[in-house]
Amino acid sequence: MCTHDNMDLDQKTVLCDKKANGKVQPWKEKKLANVGYFELLEILQFKKAERVSTCGEILEFDITHEGRMKLAKAWFCKSPLCPMCNWRKTMKRSIQTTKIIEEVIRQKPKARWLFLTLSVKNVFDGKELDKSLKAMAEGFRRLMLYKKVKQNMIGFMRSTEVTVNKKDGSYNQHMHVLLCVESKYFKGAENYLSQEDWTSLWQKAMKLDYVPVVHIEAVKNKKRNKKKEVTAIQAAVQETAKYSVKDADYLTGNLENDLEVVKDLEEGLYRKRMIAYGGLLKEVHKRFNLDDVEDGDLVRVDDEDSDVEEKAYSIVAFWNWEQQNYYLN
Ligand SMILES: [Zn+2]
Numbered sequence: 001m002c003t004h005d006n007m008d009l010d011q012k013t014v015l016c017d018k019k020a021n022g023k024v025q026p027w028k029e030k031k032l033a034n035v036g037y038f039e040l041l042e043i044l045q046f047k048k049a050e051r052v053s054t055c056g057e058i059l060e061f062d063i064t065h066e067g068r069m070k071l072a073k074a075w076f077c078k079s080p081l082c083p084m085c086n087w088r089k090t091m092k093r094s095i096q097t098t099k100i101i102e103e104v105i106r107q108k109p110k111a112r113w114l115f116l117t118l119s120v121k122n123v124f125d126g127k128e129l130d131k132s133l134k135a136m137a138e139g140f141r142r143l144m145l146y147k148k149v150k151q152n153m154i155g156f157m158r159s160t161e162v163t164v165n166k167k168d169g170s171y172n173q174h175m176h177v178l179l180c181v182e183s184k185y186f187k188g189a190e191n192y193l194s195q196e197d198w199t200s201l202w203q204k205a206m207k208l209d210y211v212p213v214v215h216i217e218a219v220k221n222k223k224r225n226k227k228k229e230v231t232a233i234q235a236a237v238q239e240t241a242k243y244s245v246k247d248a249d250y251l252t253g254n255l256e257n258d259l260e261v262v263k264d265l266e267e268g269l270y271r272k273r274m275i276a277y278g279g280l281l282k283e284v285h286k287r288f289n290l291d292d293v294e295d296g297d298l299v300r301v302d303d304e305d306s307d308v309e310e311k312a313y314s315i316v317a318f319w320n321w322e323q324q325n326y327y328l329n
Contacts, residue, residue: 015317015326017061017069026087027317028325031056033083035324036251040262052077056084057319059326062311072314076298080269081262083247088298093241093275095301096293097157097178100277100284101237104155108280110183111154113219115236118143118202119174120212122165129171129268133160136175137273139206144278146201152191154180155279159240162268164249164261171264176240178219180281186218244274 017025034055041049055077062072076085104111120136123129140158143149158177165172185191193201199214206212219236250261275293277285291297317326 013328015059015328017071020068027056027059030084030087031319031326032324033247033251035321037079037081037083037247037262040250040258044259044263044266046266048077048079052079052082055079055082059317061315061317063313063315065310065312069315070311071299072311074299078295078298080272080274081245081247081250081265083251085298086243086245086247088301089293090241090243092296092298092301093159093293094238096285096290097237097241098234099288099290100157100281101178101233103284103288104180104280105233108154108180111180112183112185113233113236114179114181114185115217115219115239116177116179116198117174117215118177118212119172119214120206120208121210122168122170122172124170126264126267129162129173129264130270132173133162133268133272135206136160136173139202140175140177143201143205146205148193148197149201152182152185153279154182155277155281155283156180157237157240157275157277157281159242159275160244160272161242162245162265169257169260171268173268178236178240180279241275245269 015027017027019025034052038049038053041052054075056074058074059071060073061069063069076082076088078085118136118140120132123132137160144153144156156177156179158175160173160175162171162173164170185193193216195214195216198216199211202208202212202214203210219232245265250258250265252258273294316329318329319325320327
């Protein structure tokens with residue numbers, strides 16, 4: 001918990017960005033993780049290290065008459081591993097996707113939703129990861145073009161996630177896909193695809209000489225948790241919208257290990273599209289004029305920022321490298 005008159009020993013005010021729901025925004029935690037990431041890049045002599053270090057260093061907020069804070073200006077580095085940027089991107093993805101899905105449900109109320117996970121064998125270095133991620137994007141494109149897949153497909157959202165296996169240091173790259181299909185998908189052998197069918201289609205699309213791990217399940221659109229009223233579709237959206245990489249995977253505190261993981265992930269994720277929409281979901285994304293999550297604005301990411309509330313004044317918070325916290329000017 002924090003309040004606006006949080007003071008430290010020097011009588012400086014610590015930033016506290018609290019949402020209407022009472023949730024304190026984790027600016028300090030995310031900036032600390034960003035600093036950890038920057039330090040690794042600096043040791044590895046990445047040119048962009050300097051740029052990453054200035055990510056979210058200065059935050060300008062508008063304060064409304066009601067006392068609400070809205071981020072108005074900031075600069076974010078958009079480096080694919082940056083914990084600060086990935087936090088912003090995840091919020092943005094999640095809100096964008098929820099909007100898109102509500103619209104698709106409105107247009108196609110009878111549609112059914114599936115949650116598909118596609119994976120391939122783990123890889124051991126950055127070069128292999130780069131190759132594997134490229135092959136998966138291409139394989140996914142082929143998979144969506146197969147007649148049996150295409151015939152009932154309304155649209156999809158896919159996101160790629162890379163996790164680190166702590167036991168052997170390998171990387172597991174997999175795709176989470178939220179699929180929207182016509183209801184007749186479940187009617188008859190000519191429409192329905194079992195887990196075995198999806199597995200063999202993915203194997204074929206990827207031209208693999210082994211059987212890959214594939215999982216498919218129907219998303220049941222009923223309330224899972226009555227209190228929170230989280231629908232199963234929203235849960236699948238959250239799963240699909242989450243981070244592509246977890247900073248816990250490369251900020252373990254084991255320097256040698258962290259350096260190697262960052263180096264490999266930088267090489268593997270370089271210029272990869274980690275999230276993509278297709279079919280009706282893509283059309284709705286375009287029609288709503290939603291900007292690109294990976295290259296778009298990371299200042300205004302939440303939905304609360306309706307323009308109805310007028311700003312009363314602004315405040316600016318600076319990251320203090322010595323105190324390792326944000327202070328108001
Ligand atoms: Zn960043």
